[in-house]
Amino acid sequence: MKQETMGPTRVPNKNHEDIPGNPSTATSSKVKLRTNLDDGKGLKVLSEADWEFWITNGYVIVRNAVSLEQTEATANFLWEFEEKDPTNPETWYTAPRAEMQMKELTNTGMVEVYNHQMLWNNRQSPKIHAAFADIWGTEKLWCTIDRANLNFPLRPGFEYKAFIHWDYDPETKPQNVQGVLALADQNDENMGGFQCIPELFQTYDTWKLTQPVDRDRFKPDTTGFTLTKVKLNAGDLLIFNSSQPHGIRANLSKDKVRIAQYISMMPAEEDNEALRQWRINSWKNRIAPQGYAFPGDPRNWEQTKYSTAKLSPLGRKLLGLDRW
Secondary structure, eight states: OOGGOOOOOOSOTTTTTTSSSSSTSSOOOOOOOOOOOSOOOOOSOOOHHHHHHHHHSSEEEESSOOOOHHHHHHHHHHHHOOOOOOOTTTGTTOOOOOSSSSSSGSSSOEEOOOSSSHHHHHOOOOHHHHHHHHHHOSSOEEEOOOOEEEEEEBBBOOOOOOOBBSSSSSGGOOOOOEEEESOOOOOEEEESSSOOHHHHHHHHHHGGGGGTOOOOOOOOOEEEEEEEOOOTTTTOOOETTSSSEEEEEEOOOOOOEEEEEEEEEEOOTOOOHHHHHHHHHHHTTTOOOBBTTTTTTTTTHHHHOOOOOOHHHHHHHHHSOOOO
């Protein structure tokens, strides 16, 4: 493939070159996160109980966000992309294809695929869009262009430490949310999956007063806090506030694999033409984001094996190809 057909790979916004976070959208939205239901816009997917849980705990689960047929198809594709057999653990443990700058993510099973049709099918699911619209109070959203995860049981030589972190400095009060779609059941606390600390989310402003001035702004001292290990069924979408300390828990199971896709949305920046064009190019030419936590796939399979994903009318707006 000729280099010129791939277009520029550098995202115009450089806020993620040396810190975590997904560079396909802004680090912080100009639109503030919705804080109450007094705006008269109602709720499309979340219940009022869901909303109260979200505001209080900093995360919420949207059950059955996509069909089991769709999650199974996506999971099967991820196994194919990784050249691994779900029935044969001997195929699961291989050296990383590319070096991860964010060392803590090494061996956590990140799948470096970003623009395949299967991923876009889930992103443009109307229920997923409606859930994020409930959170933001606007339907005019862009989705993140993010990857997936196959988190295998720990084995000698393929260990990682389950760590709690923020992808955005909470001191900046980021107006952002993140999300993960379960592509297989994650009801065993011993298998890898999402964990967080709602108590620290709630008490951050007072907690920080007890911490050293030179503390790591992205990795809190979690002494004294209890981790919440969130259980999900295949098809469930977890949305969490970017001020929520979170992480992947260690997969201590014998043979269970955590399978997930990272999906989030934030208000569209339709006046940011450089970022809009980068997003369109990323979709059209299957280009991965670049950043501290995104090494990409050195095989370039997205460019050489797969075609540009077909988008629904909703998907075209979520990308930025069509304007809201």
